[in-house]
Amino acid sequence: MAKRIDDFKITENKRITEDLFILELEGNEELREFKPGQFVQVRVDDSPETFLRRPISIHDVDYSLNTFKLLIQTAGAGTFKMAELTPGETLNLIYPLGNSFTDPSDGESVLLIGGGVGVAPLLFMGKHLLSIGCKPDWLLGFRNKERIIDLEEYKIIGNVYLTTEDGSEGEKGYVTSHSILTERHYDRIYCCGPDPMMKAVGAYCRNNNINCEVSLENLMACGIGICLCCIVSTVRGNICTCTEGPVFNISELKW
Ligand SMILES: Cc1cc2nc3c(=O)[nH]c(=O)nc-3n(C[C@H](O)[C@H](O)[C@H](O)COP(=O)(O)OP(=O)(O)OC[C@H]3O[C@@H](n4cnc5c(N)ncnc54)[C@H](O)[C@@H]3O)c2cc1C
Numbered sequence: 439m440a441k442r443i444d445d446f447k448i449t450e451n452k453r454i455t456e457d458l459f460i461l462e463l464e465g466n467e468e469l470r471e472f473k474p475g476q477f478v479q480v481r482v483d484d485s486p487e488t489f490l491r492r493p494i495s496i497h498d499v500d501y502s503l504n505t506f507k508l509l510i511q512t513a514g515a516g517t518f519k520m521a522e523l524t525p526g527e528t529l530n531l532i533y534p535l536g537n538s539f540t541d542p543s544d545g546e547s548v549l550l551i552g553g554g555v556g557v558a559p560l561l562f563m564g565k566h567l568l569s570i571g572c573k574p575d576w577l578l579g580f581r582n583k584e585r586i587i588d589l590e591e592y593k594i595i596g597n598v599y600l601t602t603e604d605g606s607e608g609e610k611g612y613v614t615s616h617s618i619l620t621e622r623h624y625d626r627i628y629c630c631g632p633d634p635m636m637k638a639v640g641a642y643c644r645n646n647n648i649n650c651e652v653s654l655e656n657l658m659a660c661g662i663g664i665c666l667c668c669i670v671s672t673v674r675g676n677i678c679t680c681t682e683g684p685v686f687n688i689s690e691l692k693w
């Protein structure tokens with residue numbers, strides 16, 4: 439699919455916690471079709487430290503309103519600058535980038551596992567699954583109950599199972615220790631979160647013969663396959679996460 443560079447108007451900047459926020463963006467032209475798992479490269483203006491664009495997943499899309507959302511966690515200069523944006527300002531994006539999650543086969547049971555801001559590409563995927571007649575379950579992990587992100591949005595799509603590291607909501611611990619994983623067998627799991635979490639989910643899926651796709655968040659610079667700084671080691675050799683990913687089946691990854 440051809441890439442575009444456009445300005446988008448910010449219609450809302452919703453603060454979730456001190457370091458998490460959701461930007462809602464409106465297109466000047468009719469939005470082209472995005473696929474769940476794809477991302478955009480954000481240009482950060484008026485910031486000499488952030489010469490390179492920053493990759494952010496497409497979190498949610500509303501074609502009827504011609505808007506889409508980005509869920510962002512502040513990490514450094516670029517995301518701190520994005521956190522200050524206000525409605526009416528514009529954001530310049532290269533989009534849509536990367537591949538997407540694969541649809542499940544008819545009748546497959548599906549679990550979406552997200553850790554913290556890793557839920558970003560999964561909400562869009564959850565809505566897509568529902569639209570093709572698959573009702574997934576969610577297993578979401580957060581550090582504590584204050585960091586839980588918009589749970590009602592996920593409950594509309596399917597059952598939500600929760601973990602928090604301190605036990606303040608849901609089961610205490612990491613997603614991989616949640617009881618649902620021993621009580622129920624899913625045919626397919628889609629996952630995004632910190633690397634150690636995705637590796638642990640990947641190991642669980644390998645041991646239990648579950649088809650699993652993960653969305654990697656490797657460091658990126660160009661986002662279009664030129665700089666080679668986002669290489670991941672796979673059974674097909676070393677390949678670029680930005681163009682061949684960010685979504686990979688775990689059977690491909692040399693983890
Ligand atoms: C395909 C893809 C999709 C992403 N989607 C989202 C998203 O939806 N929401 C979101 O909040 N973030 C997402 N990220 C991560 C986001 O791109 C980085 O947090 C951001 O680029 C950091 O920029 P910065 O200028 O704020 O911080 P910098 O000053 O560039 O870095 C601050 C710190 O964050 C670390 N960092 C930078 N990039 C990453 C990364 N990719 N993963 C982990 N640590 C990183 C740096 O090593 C450094 O320690 C995504 C990354 C990729 C590759």
Ligand code: FES
Nearest residue numbers: 659661663666680
């Ligand atoms: S980020 Fe430059 S090749 Fe992937």
